Amino acid sequence: MTRRVGAVAFNTFREAVRxxxxxxxxxxxxxxVACAPLISEISVGVQRVLLINLSLTAISIFGTVISIFVGxxxxxKEIERKxxxxxxxxxxxxxxxxxxxxxxxxxxxxxxxxxMTVGFYLVLFLIMRNVTAADxxxxxxxxxxxxxxxVVIGLALLFSSxxxxxxxxxxxxxxxVAGSFAQDLRGFAGSAHGVARWFSxxxxxIVPNVDRLNVITRVAHxxxxxxxxxxxxxxxxxxxxxxxxxxxxLIFSRRNLK
Amino acid sequence: MxxxxxxxxxxxxxxxxxxxCLVLQRVSAVYPNSSLEDVLFISxxxxxxxxxxxxxxxxxxIYWMRVVQYFGxxxxxxxxxxxxxxxxxxxxxxxxxxxxxxxxxxxxxxQQPPPSGAGDNKAAVALVRKGIENNPTNWHLYMTxxxxxxxxxxxxxxxxxxxxxGSRVPHAHPALKxxxxxxxxxxxSLDTARYMWQSVYDQSTDKDIRRNAQLHLACLLVxxxxxxxxxxxxSFKAKFGRNPTSWRELISVGAVRGLPVDPTGQPYVLxxxxxxxxxxxxxxxxxxxxxxx
Numbered sequence: 001m002t003r004r005v006g007a008v009a010f011n012t013f014r015e016a017v018r019x020x021x022x023x024x025x026x027x028x029x030x031x032x033v034a035c036a037p038l039i040s041e042i043s044v045g046v047q048r049v050l051l052i053n054l055s056l057t058a059i060s061i062f063g064t065v066i067s068i069f070v071g072x073x074x075x076x077k078e079i080e081r082k083x084x085x086x087x088x089x090x091x092x093x094x095x096x097x098x099x100x101x102x103x104x105x106x107x108x109x110x111x112x113x114x115x116m117t118v119g120f121y122l123v124l125f126l127i128m129r130n131v132t133a134a135d136x137x138x139x140x141x142x143x144x145x146x147x148x149x150x151v152v153i154g155l156a157l158l159f160s161s162x163x164x165x166x167x168x169x170x171x172x173x174x175x176x177v178a179g180s181f182a183q184d185l186r187g188f189a190g191s192a193h194g195v196a197r198w199f200s201x202x203x204x205x206i207v208p209n210v211d212r213l214n215v216i217t218r219v220a221h222x223x224x225x226x227x228x229x230x231x232x233x234x235x236x237x238x239x240x241x242x243x244x245x246x247x248x249x250l251i252f253s254r255r256n257l258k
Numbered sequence: 259m260x261x262x263x264x265x266x267x268x269x270x271x272x273x274x275x276x277x278x279c280l281v282l283q284r285v286s287a288v289y290p291n292s293s294l295e296d297v298l299f300i301s302x303x304x305x306x307x308x309x310x311x312x313x314x315x316x317x318x319x320i321y322w323m324r325v326v327q328y329f330g331x332x333x334x335x336x337x338x339x340x341x342x343x344x345x346x347x348x349x350x351x352x353x354x355x356x357x358x359x360x361x362x363x364x365x366x367x368x369q370q371p372p373p374s375g376a377g378d379n380k381a382a383v384a385l386v387r388k389g390i391e392n393n394p395t396n397w398h399l400y401m402t403x404x405x406x407x408x409x410x411x412x413x414x415x416x417x418x419x420x421x422x423x424g425s426r427v428p429h430a431h432p433a434l435k436x437x438x439x440x441x442x443x444x445x446x447s448l449d450t451a452r453y454m455w456q457s458v459y460d461q462s463t464d465k466d467i468r469r470n471a472q473l474h475l476a477c478l479l480v481x482x483x484x485x486x487x488x489x490x491x492x493s494f495k496a497k498f499g500r501n502p503t504s505w506r507e508l509i510s511v512g513a514v515r516g517l518p519v520d521p522t523g524q525p526y527v528l529x530x531x532x533x534x535x536x537x538x539x540x541x542x543x544x545x546x547x548x549x550x551x
Contacts (some may be wrong), residue, residue, distance in 0.1 A: 043360035044326050045464055046319055053315040180311040210312065217315030221356040
């Protein structure tokens with residue numbers, strides 16, 4: 001089973017890295033990172049903070065866009081091109097196909113994020129003339145962004161397993177935005193009563209709590225991120241992705257592909 | 259597309275672009291010059307924080323840039339009103355409560371009297387208090403607040419209390435204790451002012467803050483030198499029954515050693531009425547003495 005999943009993942013990775021759109025997005029993100037020093041010239045006293053905020057936000061936004069738009073096309077493209085049928089005709093289960101697709105895109109995102117992070121450190125070194133121990137703190141924020149991408153890919157796969165690409169993109173984006181308000185939902189649940197309370201409370205657990213994966217501003221100010229937060233965020237992101245991928249597997253295994 | 263068509267299309271492209279640039283200049287010239295820079299399209303910091311979808315740090319940086327640009331453009335025009343400055347700073351520091359530079363510089367922009375700043379001591383104090391609330395271990399903010407109370411409000415008791423509170427913050431600079439004491443004993447003197455600004459200069463690593471402290475020190479030097487020079491002029495008048503006509507006259511009688519110059523390197527101007535002024539007060543915006551009438 002691992003071999004079959006690995007084969008699907010490898011092919012997904014290979015296909016994704018051939019995508020020109022992907023390179024355009026990465027190039028755009030790197031350009032934005034490279035622009036940070038110019039932008040900080042028109043401000044006062046925030047050169048390093050601005051560089052970190054701008055670069056990590058660019059990595060986050062472009063990574064999320066890639067996760068959504070490549071994620072939603074993973075299944076639909078295979079059905080549209082009819083390349084799914086020869087794959088499923090082999091001893092590859094539908095569940096294995098979904099898991100392979102997930103790992104393939106996760107690998108692509110990991111490589112992209114690594115490339116963009118190297119770009120960020122290069123710019124940081126060029127501007128600050130050195131990279132200190134405090135700058136390695138940024139890697140935790142990058143790691144959290146990667147966890148965020150894993151969650152988004154899972155959601156994109158889940159929706160694309162039963163819906164059209166356009167609707168899948170909309171659903172994933174909507175959940176991502178709603179996830180940014182998860183704490184507000186919880187706060188609202190605390191002050192609401194009856195059905196509203198129950199609904200808000202449930203919703204706050206259903207939506208991905210991506211706001212807790214965003215520590216960009218904190219690392220920009222050299223705030224230490226606790227090991228407990230790193231651990232819990234890792235477990236949360238993996239569990240949430242597991243829920244999304246499992247859901248995608250269940251739906252896709254029952255989908256009529258005729 | 260053949261070669262001729264390619265060249266023709268390229269020429270059309272270039273000509274159209276150049277023309278559009280020229281037309282745009284005309285559009286800008288006739289566009290109503292509204293005071294849009296004083297308008298905040300979204301005035302709620304809380305709404306902006308939520309709308310930022312977690313990217314509030316970057317949004318705060320963008321707002322901080324807007325603060326700097328807004329202040330800079332108004333300052334260049336010697337504006338007497340900075341209506342949007344305090345709300346912009348409130349938004350910036352709500353989006354990123356740890357952006358220390360926004361409290362330090364923002365309060366300076368707010369506190370300095372017009373046209374150097376908004377002259378709004380109350381808003382400056384509120385901003386730094388917000389900074390202290392969000393960053394209670396940052397002793398620099400206590401120093402900033404104490405400075406506003408000392409220099410802007412002349413509330414030496416409050417300033418002393420603030421410096422004293424700041425000195426109790428772990429790793430606070432020892433100068434804060436001295437400042438607290440000076441506020442109670444010798445707050446109004448030039449020596450104290452010089453000590454305060456010299457401390458800022460010595461303790462800050464920010465080149466802009468150091469430059470600002472240096473400018474204040476230069477202005478204090480003018481405040482010290484102008485009365486001294488005017489006293490020399492008075493002595494000359496007492497001796498010769500008239501005001502000196504030039505510095506050369508004072509040099510010839512040995513009253514001054516050479517042409518007296520201000521900290522910017524420009525010679526002081528000796529007026530016919532015996533008043534001594536600086537030649538370019540814009541370069542020394544914080545002087546109290548030697549301002550041309």
